[in-house]
Each structure stands twice: as structure tokens, then as C-alpha cells.
Amino acid sequence: MNTLILLLPLLAPTCAALLVATLGWGRITAGATVLAGVTVAVCGALLSARATHTAVYAVGHSLRGDAVAAVMLLVIGTVATLAGWASISYLEAELRVGETTTARARLYGTLINTFVASMALAVLANNLGVVWVAVEATTVSTAFLVGHRRTRASLEATWKYVVICSVGITLAFLGTVLLYFASLHAGPGGHGLDFNVLAARAHHLDPGVTKLAAGLLLLGFGTKVGLAPFHTWLADAHSQAPAPVSALMSGVLLSVAFSVLLRIKAIADAALGTTFMRAGLLTMGLLTLLIAASLLVAQRDYKRMLAYSSLEHMGLIAVAAAAGTALALAALLLHVLAHGLGKSVLFIGAGHLQHADRSTAIADVRGVLVRSPLLGAALAGGLVALLGLPPFALFASEIGMARGLSAAHLGWPLGAAFLLVLVAFAALVNHGSAMLLGAAPDHAPAIHISAMAAVPLVAGLAGCLALGVTAGPLAHVLTSAGSLLSGGL
Amino acid sequence: MALISESTYTTALDLAAGALLLMAVLAVWRRHLRTLIRLLSLQGAALAAIPIVIGTHTHDLTLVIVGAGVLVLRGGLLPWLVYRMLPGEKPLSDRESFVNVTASLLAVAVLTGLAYAVSRPIVALDPTPATRAAPAAIAVVLTGLFILVTRRRALTQIVGFLVLDNGIAALAFLITAGFPLIVELGASIDVMLAVLILQVLTGRMRVKFGGTDLDQLRQLRD
Numbered sequence: 086m087n088t089l090i091l092l093l094p095l096l097a098p099t100c101a102a103l104l105v106a107t108l109g110w111g112r113i114t115a116g117a118t119v120l121a122g123v124t125v126a127v128c129g130a131l132l133s134a135r136a137t138h139t140a141v142y143a144v145g146h147s148l149r150g151d152a153v154a155a156v157m158l159l160v161i162g163t164v165a166t167l168a169g170w171a172s173i174s175y176l177e178a179e180l181r182v183g184e185t186t187t188a189r190a191r192l193y194g195t196l197i198n199t200f201v202a203s204m205a206l207a208v209l210a211n212n213l214g215v216v217w218v219a220v221e222a223t224t225v226s227t228a229f230l231v232g233h234r235r236t237r238a239s240l241e242a243t244w245k246y247v248v249i250c251s252v253g254i255t256l257a258f259l260g261t262v263l264l265y266f267a268s269l270h271a272g273p274g275g276h277g278l279d280f281n282v283l284a285a286r287a288h289h290l291d292p293g294v295t296k297l298a299a300g301l302l303l304l305g306f307g308t309k310v311g312l313a314p315f316h317t318w319l320a321d322a323h324s325q326a327p328a329p330v331s332a333l334m335s336g337v338l339l340s341v342a343f344s345v346l347l348r349i350k351a352i353a354d355a356a357l358g359t360t361f362m363r364a365g366l367l368t369m370g371l372l373t374l375l376i377a378a379s380l381l382v383a384q385r386d387y388k389r390m391l392a393y394s395s396l397e398h399m400g401l402i403a404v405a406a407a408a409g410t411a412l413a414l415a416a417l418l419l420h421v422l423a424h425g426l427g428k429s430v431l432f433i434g435a436g437h438l439q440h441a442d443r444s445t446a447i448a449d450v451r452g453v454l455v456r457s458p459l460l461g462a463a464l465a466g467g468l469v470a471l472l473g474l475p476p477f478a479l480f481a482s483e484i485g486m487a488r489g490l491s492a493a494h495l496g497w498p499l500g501a502a503f504l505l506v507l508v509a510f511a512a513l514v515n516h517g518s519a520m521l522l523g524a525a526p527d528h529a530p531a532i533h534i535s536a537m538a539a540v541p542l543v544a545g546l547a548g549c550l551a552l553g554v555t556a557g558p559l560a561h562v563l564t565s566a567g568s569l570l571s572g573g574l
Numbered sequence: 575m576a577l578i579s580e581s582t583y584t585t586a587l588d589l590a591a592g593a594l595l596l597m598a599v600l601a602v603w604r605r606h607l608r609t610l611i612r613l614l615s616l617q618g619a620a621l622a623a624i625p626i627v628i629g630t631h632t633h634d635l636t637l638v639i640v641g642a643g644v645l646v647l648r649g650g651l652l653p654w655l656v657y658r659m660l661p662g663e664k665p666l667s668d669r670e671s672f673v674n675v676t677a678s679l680l681a682v683a684v685l686t687g688l689a690y691a692v693s694r695p696i697v698a699l700d701p702t703p704a705t706r707a708a709p710a711a712i713a714v715v716l717t718g719l720f721i722l723v724t725r726r727r728a729l730t731q732i733v734g735f736l737v738l739d740n741g742i743a744a745l746a747f748l749i750t751a752g753f754p755l756i757v758e759l760g761a762s763i764d765v766m767l768a769v770l771i772l773q774v775l776t777g778r779m780r781v782k783f784g785g786t787d788l789d790q791l792r793q794l795r796d
Contacts, residue, residue: 221764241794266696294699
């Protein structure tokens with residue numbers, strides 16, 4: 086049973102990818118894509134019931150399912166389901182106006198499933214080297230998704246995305262090599278890159294080499310999270326990618342990379358004490374928050390605005406991770422889940438706006454609530470959720486992270502982060518209200534949202550709301566993930 | 575009984591690591607694309623020599639076979655993929671690099687010094703002949719990064735990326751005598767796919783921009 090739970094999240098999207106590749110994008114294969122997402126989420130739920138205290142392994146020790154993997158599978162699965170569902174109406178609209186061809190739709194469907202499979206591997210693999218391969222595979226599989234629209238801007242975004250992420254992740258590979266070297270000299274036997282082996286040997290790792298390795302891993306995987314200084318690809322890629330892909334990248338990919346950082350932090354903290362990674366995470370997190378907040382203020386493009394909002398949330402969770410207490414880490418994971426849902430709703434909604442108004446400029450979109458109460462309400466709900474207001478889950482998670490930071494005596498980073506989040510808050514309210522509220526201009530085209538297209542918008546918001554009212558059965562897996570990560574894996 | 579004596583082993587390793595670094599420095603110096611690709615191929619061969627030498631010394635057949643694979647991939651296949659992109663290249667309107675040759679070579683000298691400084695803990699942990707050559711590999715990594723950020727042409731950026739990657743692969747062989755095979759294989763496939771993607775993008779760039787000058791990529795900004 087354990088083997089099945091750990092293998093299905095990899096196999097289901099892979100099969101869906103093969104299916105789209107052979108049959109093309111259609112009713113059946115789109116259904117298979119959604120089903121693959123559901124499968125990943127269900128496996129996450131099953132795993133969270135089983136692996137709360139000890140990790141389970143499958144295929145020898147190649148795959149490892151623990152509480153962190155369970156939470157991440159839930160995030161990947163739910164957002165993949167929403168994004169898969171949204172892809173149906175998205176591609177339909179693109180095909181109708183001739184923006185894309187059936188051949189490109191086939192490529193899109195194949196790649197989006199491959200992308201989900203690589204993310205599942207990145208959270209399930211027990212070997213840091215394999216995790217690295219999986220994270221680099223996400224870059225490879227999303228490159229042509231970012232470049233799906235063949236415009237100059239999307240070409241530019243794709244080039245920057247592939248080059249910056251590949252180079253960043255190469256630095257992480259250098260860190261992996263060094264950590265393997267330290268691990269080989271810390272204990273007998275092979276499997277020096279397996280997380281369970283690394284955790285067991287952590288106290289014997291050479292501090293000098295481990296410091297070098299941890300720094301490079303932080304920079305490298307931080308690139309994929311969008312943490313400064315290698316954040317520059319993020320807004321370009323997110324603004325040019327098709328809306329459902331942006332939802333997946335923003336809602337899940339960033340946090341999948343971050344979950345790898347959390348595992349590395351657990352091992353590095355055991356080897357070096359908490360100060361080293363704390364300093365790195367605080368610096369990168371606060372810098373990222375500063376950049377995101379200042380670029381949000383004068384933003385003119387709503388897809389870039391959403392991308393910088395993701396940057397803001399990633400900066401925030403990096404600061405929270407620096408606290409390193411079980412409470413802060415559990416709240417961080419709840420934040421990741423709720424942000425994934427809220428951000429997907431917003432990106433998918435932004436896709437509808439882009440199709441209706443043929444523009445991604447904030448100034449070109451006015452009176453959305455009047456033109457389509459459904460889309461307007463969904464976008465407003467998503468924004469309120471992302472702003473961290475009750476009753477949505479991000480309110481609870483932000484309070485949890487703040488409590489974690491003050492418990493770790495990190496008062497000044499908490500204050501600085503709070504100030505920057507406030508700036509971002511004001512900017513988002515300002516831009517959001519300009520787009521949503523007010524009367525519609527006379528020439529504004531109607532926005533039509535079909536019942537099919539409404540499902541992911543409503544479902545995503547409902548999920549985020551439900552999480553805010555009660556974490557329910559999730560509370561248990563979140564706390565065990567928090568204590569796992571704060572206790573050295 | 576070792577096949578080769580300890581001193582021959584050390585010399586062979588130092589030669590291979592030295593050749594690796596030399597090719598990187600020459601790549602900074604030279605600006606012709608054809609020369610760069612030839613240097614890349616030679617560097618791949620120098621890289622392949624490292625696992626072959628270590629494998630012969632420690633009687634590890636797997637490592638020798640991996641070395642042969644590296645020779646095919648990094649000495650042949652990857653440079654050939656870059657070579658195939660050559661025919662459409664046009665001379666740039668401005669110079670190829672943001673930094674002139676003299677300043678570039680000076681920068682590489684500084685980077686090499688830096689590489690020796692940062693790799694002190696590595697050598698200290700395990701002072702074998704192989705680990706002692708690690709600073710050269712790290713210098714190659716930094717040189718690759720330097721090529722990547724200072725050159726203006728898409729194709730040269732790809733060369734820089736591959737030099738950087740060669741440096742990391744060399745480090746892996748020198749200090750850990752190779753990665754678990756599945757990681758090695760996965761990493762190689764990922765790098766190859768990344769190069770293939772960049773190749774397709776370069777082709778699209780020629781159609782859309784009429785060239786591969788990366789200075790034209792300035793539409794997206796805040």
C-alpha cells in the first residue's frame with residue numbers, strides 16, 4: 086500500500102503525459118490530466134494519514150514519504166487539478182481565436198503533466214541528487230510552456246528563465262557535490278545523499294565543507310524559489326506563461342523548491358547550529374520582500390503584479406523559516422497550501438481577463454465586478470485571501486508565523502517583514518480596486534465565464550476558505566511536518 | 575599492485591585538471607565561435623580523463639566506463655550540438671563581450687585565486703592527490719560563470735554554461751570519485767535537454783530578432 090501511495094503521484098501524471106502525447110489534447114485526455122491531479126492530491130491525503138510520525142519508504146529507499154511530502158503532495162495535487170481544469174477553457178479560447186494550434190495544444194498538455202510528475206518526484210525522492218534532477222526537470226518541462234505564445238516578449242522571458250534557472254540550479258548541484266563529499270567522510274557505507282542517511286550523519290559532517298555546501302544549495306534552490314538575488318526570471322516567466330501554467334508555477338513550483346530548502350536547512354542546522362542558515366534565509370527573505378514590495382507599488386501589468394505578490398509571499402516564508410521553530414514551520418506549510426489555492430484562483434482569473442481585454446495592463450482593465458460579477462467576486466475573494474485577511478487561511482498562517490518569529494526572539498526581522506507586507510498590501514488593494522470596482526467603460530467587451538470555467542475559480546476559493554475556518558484533519562499532519570523539520574528530519 | 579605508480583597518478587590528475595582550467599582560460603581569451611567550440615570539446619576530453627585516471631588507479635571499471643561516456647557526451651555530443659547552431663550566426667554590430675580581453679584575463683586570475691581560497695576546507699578534509707586538484711575545478715566553475723555573464727551572444731552563453739557544468743562534473747569526480755549512477759545519468763540528460771531547448775530558442779530568436787545579440791532582450795522590465 087505504501088509503495089502504491091508513493092508511486093502513483095509519479096505514475097499518474099506520467100501516464101497522462103503519454104496519453105496527451107499520443108492522442109492529442111481533447112475531452113478524454115483533458116479529463117486524464119485533471120484525474121492525474123486528483124490522484125496526486127488523494128495520495129497526499131492518504132500519506133498524511135499514514136506518515137505522521139515516521140517516514141515510509143518504497144522502492145528500496147529511493148522514495149520517502151513523510152509529513153512534509155504529504156503536505157507538498159496535497160499542494161501539488163490540488164493546484165494541478167485546478168490548473169488542469171482551467172486549461173480546458175483556456176486552450177479552447179486560444180484555439181478559437183487562432184492563438185494556438187492543435188499541435189501546440191498537444192505539446193502543452195504533455196508538458197504540463199510532465200511538469201506535475203517532476204514536482205511530485207522532487208518532494209518524494211529520498212536522494213538529494215535525484216531531487217536536484219527533478220527540480221532541473223521542472224525547468225526543462227516548463228521552458229516551452231512559458232514560450233507557449235510565440236511572441237518576442239515570451240521568447241525573451243523563456244530565454245531568461247532557462248538560463249537563470251539552469252545556472253542557479255547548477256550552483257545547487259555544486260552544493261550537492263560538496264555535501265556528498267562531506268557525507269562520505271562522516272560515516273561508512275554508501276547512500277551518502279539519502280536524506281535519512283544525511284540526517285543520521287549530520288552531527289559528524291565537516292563544518293567547513295558543509296557551510297560551503299549549504300550556502301550554495303541555499304543560493305541554487307533559492308533561485309527556483311525566486312529569492313533575491315536570482316529572482317529576476319520570475320516576473321517575466323509568470324507574466325508570459327499561459328494563465329494555468331502561471332498558477333502551477335506560482336502556486337506550487339516555488340514552494341516545491343522551498344520545501345527542498347527546508348530539508349536542507351534541517352540537515353545543515355544539525356551540523357552547523359541554527360545561525361548559519363538563519364542568517365542566509367533572513368538576508369534573502371527580507372531582500373526579496375523589499376524588492377517585491379517596491380516593485381508592486383508602481384506596477385502596471387496585472388500578471389506581473391501577481392508574480393511579485395508570489396515573490397512577497399516567498400520572502401515572507403523564508404523569514405518564517407529562519408525562525409525554525411516547529412510552530413513557525415507548521416504555519417509556513419499551511420501558508421504554502423493556502424497561497425497555492427488563492428494564487429491559482431487569481432492567475433486563472435487573470436487568464437480570463439487577458440482573453441476578454443486582450444491586454445495585461447492594469448490600466449486597460451476596469452469595472453470587472455460589473456462586467457462579470459462571478460469573475461469579479463472570485464478575483465476579489467482571491468485578493469482578500471492573499472492579503473491575509475480573515476476568514477481565509479493566510480490570516481491564520483501569518484499569525485502563526487509571527488508567533489513563531491517572536492518565540493525565536495527575531496523581533497526586528499518580524500517588524501521589518503510586517504512593514505514590507507503592509508506596503509505590498511496597500512499596493513495590491515490600490516491596483517485591485519482600480520480593476521475590480523467602479524463602472525465599466527462603454528467600449529469594454531463583455532466577459533463570459535462558462536459554468537465549466539467557473540468550477541476551478543469557485544473550488545479554489547472554497548478550499549482556501551475552508552482551510553481558514555478549520556485546518557481540520559490537516560492540523561495533525563502540519564504539526565508533525567513542523568516538528569519533523571525543526572528536529573533534523 | 576597499482577597499474578600506475580603513485581607519482582604518475584598524481585601527475586596525470588594534475589595534467590587533466592590543468593588542461594581543464596587552461597581550456598577555460600583560453601575560452602575567455604578567444605572570441606571566435608569556432609575556436610570556442612573546439613576548446614569546449616577539448617575540455618570535455620580533459621574532463622573525461624579524470625574518471626578514467628582515477629578508475630585505472632583504483633581498479634574501478636565502472637568509473638572507467640563512466641569516463642568513456644563523459645568523453646562521448648561532453649567531448650563530442652554537446653560541442654556538436656553547439657556547432658550545429660553556427661551556420662546562422664552573423665557578426666555582431668558591437669563587440670562580443672561587455673569586458674575587453676585584458677580585463678577578462680585579469681578577472682579570471684582573480685577568480686582562480688578566489689577558487690583556491692574557498693576550497694581550503696575541501697582539501698583540508700581529505701588531502702589526497704585527487705582532492706588537491708579540486709581548486710582547479712572550482713576555478714573552471716567560476717570562469718564559466720564569468721563567460722556566461724559577460725558575453726553578449728546567445729551561443730557564447732551556452733558555451734559558458736557548458737564550461738561551468740564541466741567544472742562541476744570535474745569536481746564531483748575529483749572529490750567523490752563520481753556520483754551514484756542514477757544521479758550522474760539524470761544530471762547529464764537534464765543538461766543535454768537544457769542545451770537542446772536553448773538551441774531551439776536560439777533558432778526562434780534568429781527569426782524574431784534577426785540575430786542572437788542578447789542586448790535585444792530588453793522589452794520586459796520594471
